[in-house]
Amino acid sequence: MTTRVLVVDDSALMRAVLVEVINAAPDLHVAGTACNALEAREFIKTLNPDVMTLDVDMPHMDGLEFLAQVMRLRPMPVVMVSGLTEKDSETTLRALELGAVDFVSKPRTDPVGNIHAYADQICEKIRAAALSRKHLGQVPSQLRSPVLSSIPGAPLTAKVLQEKLVLIGASTGGTEAIREVLIRFPERMPGILIVQHMPEMFTTSFARRLDGLCSLHVKEAEHGERVKPGVVYLAPGHSHLMVRRVSGGFQCELSRENPVNRHRPSVEVLFNSAAAQVGRSGVGVMLTGMGKDGAQAMLNMREAGSYNICQDQESSVVWGMPREATINGAAHEVASLREIAGRVMHSLRGV
Incomplete structure (x- = not known):
């Protein structure tokens, strides 16, 4: 048609x-x-x-x-x-x-x-x-998350803040989806690394806009900088973002290598680095987007021990990337956009 x-x-x-x-x-x-x-x-x-x-x-x-x-x-x-x-x-x-x-x-x-x-x-x-917002398939019912009206529970411990990481990938519709997730997080969070398919200049403005809306500090990632709790690191539009384990924590790394899955930054690159460097200390989140960038790498994350959450079809602008990660077995659960922050918090608490 x-x-x-x-x-x-x-x-x-x-x-x-x-x-x-x-x-x-x-x-x-x-x-x-x-x-x-x-x-x-x-x-x-x-x-x-x-x-x-x-x-x-x-x-x-x-x-x-x-x-x-x-x-x-x-x-x-x-x-x-x-x-x-x-x-x-x-x-x-x-x-x-x-x-x-x-x-x-x-x-x-x-x-x-x-x-x-x-x-x-x-x-x-x-x-x-x-x-956008058309049906591309059905979410397996066994992956459905219970509805959470809020994010309950005590503040995260210092150990969780230092040892855990949240990795987020998104594309089409992702700017609003990322905002919706981040504004629900408390100020005390582990470091968060994000890849949103977006060109240079736009990532600068996007990070600044998010920083003004969230209790977390949002910035463009810089090569070699230490990942700190309470900070969100957005991949700049000109580079892939990766995470590396270093003594006592993690650091960001940037690369201008060729696009992967036709994207730079690529979710695949970030998630593969998380699979290799973060393992069971990671929580992966795949938000709305067309295509399959990051789906295979998210499965690699799961096999390395991370806990993974994908956005559901009904709340996605385009259920492409999260769909691919769901059908290949990378997702532990599928949740609506308004519930993802709560599911991340539950995972971080070990609930």
Whole structure:
């Protein structure tokens, strides 16, 4: 079945480039193009597209204002098309909070000469948007978690804070899922390492945004820094993040080696390092995302002794990565997004 796309961008050149890339994919088709929000609003009514790509920065009515209207009046999957400035990254993160499924960055230079390098990424994100919140399979009933209305129990011991680690992987829909998990954690937590598929610049803004929302301190990971309790380390968009066991604890390591599963940072890289270095001291969490990055490595974590939790289908924007980790046996349990923080705490307490 062909996914019908509405392209909204004030740049005629970008519209032409996106049309060329999208129409080249056999399963995608541009149903229409619009240069502003007023045109787009009419096309949504008449064309009823499956997915809309939306420019972050447009005249008259900007992308955020229009997105808020769309999500209020006619909710639909939206992929934001963003520039690479710090202002663009802040606006894009706000768009994800408003309900956009994902975003794609514009090419750094002349789009005509460089767009083919982005073609796979653009089409993959449109496909993920089209799949968002659709059923991809069933969660095995034996993995269902009991509902937890809060995170009960005494504060974690000093030993748990020093010896345990929480490892989180996410992709499509992950920015909001990560926020939802982190804001439920108390200030006294073991170190937390996160890989979210996201380019450089955006991870800087994302870490800063999370830091202002959570009781935990959130920062981009730095090469060689010691992992401390109460701190969340986000993989920077330019590098893989790994963990290494050192005397008395763990430290972060960064690498600019080639992408793994087409991603850098890759969940596979982080989880494999956890399997080798953390073992039974780890708690793995796989959140929403398209594809299978990290699924095999999460199984390696389980075999090394870690306890693993996957987000369920109903609460995932796209149940791809957690689905793959569930069906290959990597997950000890599957939980809804609102329950994952509680399940992590139970695991850390040994409950």
